Amino acid sequence: EAGVAQSPRYKIIEKRQSVAFWCNPISGHATLYWYQQILGQGPKLLIQFQNNGVVDDSQLPKDRFSAERLKGVDSTLKIQPAKLEDSAVYLCASSSWTGKTEAFFGQGTRLTVV
Amino acid sequence: KQEVTQIPAALSVPEGENLVLNCSFTDSAIYNLQWFRQDPGKGLTSLLLIQSSQREQTSGRLNASLDKSSGRSTLYIAASQPGDSATYLCAVRPDFGNQAGTALIFGKGTTLSVSS
Numbered sequence: 001e002a003g004v005a006q007s008p009r010y011k012i013i014e015k016r017q018s019v020a021f022w023c024n025p026i027s028g029h030a031t032l033y034w035y036q037q038i039l040g041q042g043p044k045l046l047i048q049f050q051n052n053g054v055v056d057d058s059q060l061p062k063d064r065f066s067a068e069r070l071k072g073v074d075s076t077l078k079i080q081p082a083k084l085e086d087s088a089v090y091l092c093a094s095s096s097w098t099g100k101t102e103a104f105f106g107q108g109t110r111l112t113v114v
Numbered sequence: 115k116q117e118v119t120q121i122p123a124a125l126s127v128p129e130g131e132n133l134v135l136n137c138s139f140t141d142s143a144i145y146n147l148q149w150f151r152q153d154p155g156k157g158l159t160s161l162l163l164i165q166s167s168q169r170e171q172t173s174g175r176l177n178a179s180l181d182k183s184s185g186r187s188t189l190y191i192a193a194s195q196p197g198d199s200a201t202y203l204c205a206v207r208p209d210f211g212n213q214a215g216t217a218l219i220f221g222k223g224t225t226l227s228v229s230s
Contacts, residue, residue, distance in 0.1 A: 033217050042203055042220030103218055105158040
């Protein structure tokens with residue numbers, strides 16, 4: 001079974017530039033999450049999708065961050081414009097909606113804003 | 115508001131030791147709890163999932179227990195090896211009565227170093 005795929009693995013941008021991350025969840029998983037992990041911290045939820053609808057985006061900085069999940073499968077997370085404090089690892093995860101709901105994570109995208 | 119705390123923040127042990135990592139959470143209304151491993155520069159690997167109705171789960175040298183009423187979970191690693199060196203993260207999924215419609219809330223992790 002293929003895992004959660006993310007790209008790119010690494011990205012370096014200058015502040016005020018824009019950047020986009022892509023995620024392909026495990027086939028059949030209705031729920032998709034984007035987390036931000038700052039160095040030395042645990043992951044923090046940015047947004048949760050159920051199919052292509054948003055379940056929770058209460059911690060997403062909506063003035064600069066946006067995310068979409070078209071057709072309930074792949075998802076993109078965008079930052080525009082980026083700030084120095086956005087430097088972090090962005091993790092995508094997916095889980096089934098019912099039953100065990102075990103969450104599986106991708107390898108993450110390490111973003112450095114200079 | 116649910117908060118997850120992991121103690122200790124870092125741990126160094128010689129190879130072969132048995133060890134326990136601790137996780138505590140403030141709200142006992144959880145759907146399940148998951149333990150993850152994170153290697154430097156990598157994503158999270160799921161180790162064990164414990165449903166709220168379960169007391170423990172085992173996988174190889176790993177055993178995780180859950181005491182929901184006291185808000186605690188432990189991850190027991192038997193006969194530690196240098197390859198176990200990583201950061202271990204505990205996460206809970208709150209239960210708001212809508213089955214599984216919530217996201218995991220994480221602790222900051224325990225960084226384990228096993229020396230040979």
